[in-house]
């Protein structure tokens with residue numbers, strides 16, 4: 099395991115166990131159609147903390163706001179997206195950065211301290227250029243090394259990730275999808291970032307290749323002791339890789355806690371359904387599906403956004419927004435009837 103150590107020491111700030119703090123974050127898509135303003139509240143009042151050296155999962159069905167949330171964390175905001183409230187603060191070893199208060203500092207931190215593996219990131223490899231150019235284009239300017247030393251560093255990094263350095267001379271079309279995704283992960287981690295954000299990095303891959311890529315992410319995380327946010331709608335992937343898990347529903351957090359505890363004892367009725375819908379070998383019983391569909395985020399329901407679909411909703415759920423409060427999993431849950439619902 100000796101060759102799996104970080105090459106540069108990570109000098110952590112004293113007493114700093116939190117790597118990222120998000121407080122009251124709101125991020126909307128704001129469109130103006132012929133003078134009529136329309137807001138899609140994709141991230142609506144989210145507060146959470148990511149610790150150092152943990153893999154934090156974000157789950158939820160399509161359009162629940164997962165990608166919007168992590169774009170907001172990475173400062174990757176393009177119109178019509180707008181941050182309309184809240185704060186995002188990284189606590190990097192070199193000093194804290196307020197993403198929206200210190201944009202220049204944030205820009206300098208990208209790649210070096212924070213890397214973002216976007217959905218479809220394999221496409222970052224230019225089809226008409228050899229793979230080595232992607233490393234030079236994206237990573238070399240953050241590393242302050244002469245070309246020979248930079249090449250040696252990249253080759254050593256690839257070797258540690260069990261990738262043959264010869265792939266640097268290949269064109270992307272000569273490589274399989276799994277290999278391209280492994281290279282994308284190598285590219286995102288060659289600067290040894292303290293924080294890695296990965297959005298659905300395994301979704302386009304078949305199951306065996308997916309296992310391989312998940313193992314690689316775990317290995318890189320353990321080697322660098324980075325914090326990782328891992329986004330996927332696939333709960334079985336969360337079970338395999340994450341330490342803690344957040345469940346998003348309609349732009350808000352429904353539940354958060356240690357992954358194993360959430361799988362063992364989900365508290366929010368929506369989480370109960372997400373976990374209950376996972377297939378189990380030998381179980382041929384019909385799964386109970388949720389009634390209705392997720393709400394339009396331009397006009398979300400009052401109170402708890404899940405209440406129109408919730409099997410145990412009470413009047414209060416339509417009137418009041420439930421706060422995220424400590425739950426039986428050791429995490430937090432936003433539900434007035436937490437822990438009361440089970441699927442038979």
Ligand SMILES: Nc1ncnc2c1ncn2[C@@H]1O[C@H](COP(=O)(O)OP(=O)(O)OP(=O)(O)O)[C@@H](O)[C@H]1O
Pocket residue numbers: 127138140158159160161162163164165166167178331395
């Ligand atoms: N550029 C955009 N303009 C307007 N609305 C958008 C835009 N991008 C996303 N949205 C809306 O924001 C909401 C959240 O979308 P987002 O992509 O963050 O969800 P997601 O949970 O990541 O979904 P998926 O798993 O399908 O990627 C959705 O209602 C979506 O339609």
